[in-house]
Amino acid sequence: xxxxRNIVVLTGAGISAESGVPTxxxxxxxxxGHRVEDVATPEAYRRDPDLVLDFYDQRRxxxxxxxxxPAHVALGRLDAEWKGKLLIVTQNVDDLHERGGAERLLHMHxxxxxxxxxxxxxxxxxxxxxxxxxxxxxxxxxxxxxPDIVWFGEMPYRMEEIxxxxxxxxxxxxxxxxxxxxxAAGFVQSARYAGAETLELNxxxxxxxxxxxxxxxxxAGDLVPEWVDAVxxx
Numbered sequence: 615x616x617x618x619r620n621i622v623v624l625t626g627a628g629i630s631a632e633s634g635v636p637t638x639x640x641x642x643x644x645x646x647g648h649r650v651e652d653v654a655t656p657e658a659y660r661r662d663p664d665l666v667l668d669f670y671d672q673r674r675x676x677x678x679x680x681x682x683x684p685a686h687v688a689l690g691r692l693d694a695e696w697k698g699k700l701l702i703v704t705q706n707v708d709d710l711h712e713r714g715g716a717e718r719l720l721h722m723h724x725x726x727x728x729x730x731x732x733x734x735x736x737x738x739x740x741x742x743x744x745x746x747x748x749x750x751x752x753x754x755x756x757x758x759x760x761p762d763i764v765w766f767g768e769m770p771y772r773m774e775e776i777x778x779x780x781x782x783x784x785x786x787x788x789x790x791x792x793x794x795x796x797x798a799a800g801f802v803q804s805a806r807y808a809g810a811e812t813l814e815l816n817x818x819x820x821x822x823x824x825x826x827x828x829x830x831x832x833x834a835g836d837l838v839p840e841w842v843d844a845v846x847x848x
Contacts, residue, residue, distance in 0.1 A: 619699065622805070625790055626705045632790075654765050671743045686710045686716070688843075705795065729759045730760055788813070788815070793821035803825050812825065
């Protein structure tokens with residue numbers, strides 16, 4: 615790994631699934647018993663805010679019952695010990711990367727433990743229940759706090775920063791992603807175009823497997839620690 619200095623790691627639902635976090639969409643097309651259209655769009659929030667807020671309250675509460683797995687911990691170790699540039703971009707909205715020790719981290723789809731006030735526009739940490747329409751911790755106005763989550767039809771966060779990191783990385787690694795959700799699904803092609811090496815670590819081949827220089831199939835909890843050991847050992 616002597617010629618590798620800048621690394622971008624993309625993580626998806628597969629890495630958190632091994633900790634017991636339900637994946638985004640199950641084999642029946644539902645997300646924890648709900649149609650995606652009913653809980654993960656701005657239209658759903660306007661139509662039935664009680665349902666949407668309660669859904670995310672339940673997901674937030676479930677975080678207390680899950681723990682980081684060896685893949686999260688290994689990426690935390692990589693963050694602590696890698697001397698070059700590193701950016702971990704996650705599509706996940708849980709806090710398992712943080713609890714695994716990662717700091718050079720970006721949540722492109724938002725965070726369960728964050729609130730966005732539509733009255734003042736500010737975002738702030740949140741760990742309670744939104745279904746009761748709490749007051750904003752910044753402006754004090756009640757009834758306008760929504761989950762700080764990127765829903766379908768909304769733009770992922772910090773895309774300019776992500777694009778720069780991918781355009782200047784030497785190695786792009788994708789962990790536990792389906793390769794079906796854009797813009798993240800296109801990151802590997804952008805990395806290849808910029809001249810980076812590309813590696814996929816996944817339980818099964820993703821929809822974008824053909825674009826990677828190398829694909830390794832298996833559990834993230836096995837593959838990621840092995841890869842991190844090799845990178846830091848090299």
